[in-house]
Amino acid sequence: MRILKSKLKKRNMVVFLVSILGVGLVMIFGNQMEKPFTQFLLLGIMLTRLIIVDFRKFFASRYIKSTIYLLFITETVRFITEVFITSDLLYHTFTDIWVSGFSFVLRALSTVFILILNDQMSINKHLAKTLDYRSSATLLSQVFDQNPNVVLLTDMKSRIIYANKQTLELTGYEEHELIGKTPRIFKSGLTPRKTYDELEKALRAGESWVGEFINRKKNGEIFTELSKIMTLKGVNGKPMFHLAIKNDITKEKAYLQELEYRSNHDDLTGLLRRQVFIQRLEKNIAVRNDHSHYFILIDIDEFKYINDSFGHLAGDAILVEFSDVLKDVFSVKAHICRFGGDEFAIYLHDYEPEEVNGLIKKLANILENHPVTAISNDYRLKFSYGSTKIELPFDFSKVYEISDKKLYEHKASKNDLRR
Secondary structure, X not given: OOOXXXXXHHHHXXXXXXXXXXXXXXXXXXXXXXXXXXXXXXXXXXXXXXXXXXXXXXXOOHHHHHHHHHHHHHHXXXXXXXXXXXXXXXXXXXXXXXHHHHXXXXXXXXXXXXXXXXXXXXXXXHXXXXXXXXXXXXXXXXXXXXXXXXXXXXXXXXXXXXXXXXXXXXXXXOHHHHOXXXXXXXXXXXXXXXXXXXXXXHHHOOOOEEEEEEEEOOOOOXXXXXXXXXXXXXXXXXXXXXXXXXXXXXXXXXXXHHHHHHHHEOOOXXXXXXXXXXXXXXXXXXXXXXXXXXXXXXXXXXXXXXXXXXXXXXXXXXXXXXXXXXXHHOOOOEEEEEEEOOEEEEEEEOOOHHHHHXXXXXXXHHHHOOEEOOOEEEXXXXXXXXXXXXXXXXXXXXXXXXXXHHHHHHHHHHHHHHO
């Protein structure tokens, strides 16, 4: 709504000046003027007050327009009646003249009020023509229904009073199933409580809020929404509604999660990539510096022979099988990484030395009883390893160097035994 305040002030000033000057002339010179001339002067004041009103104003609805016009008609009839009463009173006592003058001033204030009401309720001409063609509710519904986003409107008690067709298509609910309910109808129980707390805090402060909800459709399907929720206020500044505009980002979230997983994990084995592994190891040691920490480096014995003899596809299958066994054995308080080729790294925290040795023995026992089907049911995988307890201050390159040396010492000792 655009109000031209300068024009409104000018009209108000004209109303006051015409009313006060005209009434002043009547009060001062009324006894010297003839009655018809006095009546003519008073009618002139009335017409001036009506002419300065812009009847070309456009209003948001015909009801408002009719109310404004009714006020003007009522005021006009009362004014004409008062003109004749006042003109008769002017020829009686001095007190009657001042009473009439005061009454005219009150009438001027009444007209100013109607002018202000007229301006406050008037709207843009082109919008008014559209609203005359369709009701505002129908137009608003069409605007929201053509919006590609989910749109929800609730009252201040969070009861849904409007849901566009995109809301119905996405959630599977019918309109009558949502109206009067609260958005809790979509709750899946998977959205963190912190999200709702932040939302409530923002709305209480009169601020907009943007965040994600993990919601549930009518058929039970889970979906993720990116929501922007704001408070709509009335002309008096009082909060009246909450408007939520939402996007279904389920596919985008899944895609981003897939990208994040691929960036953190080895494509073949699903184990952590080297850099991610090192970052997690360093972070964990910094946070849990009162725990014991171990680094184990492992590689598969005779892996080059396997690749050369049975092919790289068989070698890949063995890497996957070996990784699965590592995941089973080192599943608690551990991070596992494919360090490169057939070399694997394991980080353990909060273990005693005998527990670490027990896990390594468990790995060896499982592999002894686990035939490598990609090669032969009689073939069993063997591995060499180097285990190091991490001391603080921590330097990964030194820890790796020590473990790598122990690994090759272990491999060399097995080769000596074979000879």
